[in-house]
Amino acid sequence: MSNEFDVNGPIGIFDSGFGGLTVARAVIDLLPNEDIVYIGDTGRYPYGDKDPNDVREYARELAWSLVRDYNAKAIVVACNTAAAALPVHELEAELAADGLHIPVIGVIDPGAQSLVRATRSGTVGVIGTIGTIGSGAYDLAVSRASLGAPVKLVSAACPGFVEFVERGRTSGPEVTLLAQRMLAPIVEANVDALLLGCTHYPYLARVISDVVGLDVTLVSSADETAFALRDQLEHQHMLRKESDRSGQHTFMSSGDVSWFKALGTRLLGPELSNVDIWNKGN
Ligand code: DGL
Secondary structure, three states, X not given: OOOOOOOXXXXXXXXXXXXXHHHHHHHHHHOOOOOEEEEEOOOOOOOOOOOHHHHHHHHHXXXXXXXXXXXXXXXXXOOHHHHHHOOHHHHHXXXXXXXXXXXXEEOHHHHHHHHHHHOOXXXXXXXXXXHHHHHOHHHHHHHHHHXXXXXXXXXXXXXXXXXXXXXXXXXXXXXXXXXXXXXXXXXXXXXXXXXXXXXXXXXXXXXXXXXXXXXXXXXXXXXXXXXXXXXXXXXXXXXXXXXOOOOXXXXXXXXXXXXXXXXXXHHHOOOOOOEEEOOOOO
């Protein structure tokens, strides 16, 4: 396999489903002339309560498919659970061992950096899936980001949030009830900034904000991840040259493609005009 990346290749983005569209939106807005290929692994979602070894394998398959089948010049792991199970530096090293020296960007470190910047009191929260919170990845990322400054991190897993988003239910009494239950430890801890440590959660931001209070700053990793991607591509001279072209956006799902198109258009916007089926090994 060639070790030359193609500067005109797309940016590959993946998630277990619709959540990574929050990151795709930020990437499209920041880098409008770049092509993107997005895979939502809705056929195997949710990742949050699966064995991390299985999630690790899924993440590998998706990343390799984006590189081998779609010529991706960079990978964005737009899923906290996948990045917690297969840290981005490990995935980057695996690709490099096969001669593919391409950047792999995750959501965990950009999110943690943004969280640390947002706090004034030094008491912050993170919410995510069982897999992400259980991995301890955010404890490490926040301590890296705080550079020794005392930051107290309170974590809460929120099983059920992702399922509501995947069904297109982003508000209503049942969502609020679940949010009140799941966010109780966060409310109790009196945090002043809360990181949405699952890429699905920005779609529930209104409900989450109502429950934790308007004085708590909600931090989403989507924009920070897009900035980290741009900086990395710039640094490695991998950005496309023609600034006046409009990027091509390809979306794929391993599950129900018509549902992915219907809900995806609502969540991401008009760029999601077509959805193809993604099969393992296609
Ligand atoms: N969007 C994924 C994340 O950021 C998780 C979703 C899932 O449980 O499948 O963790």
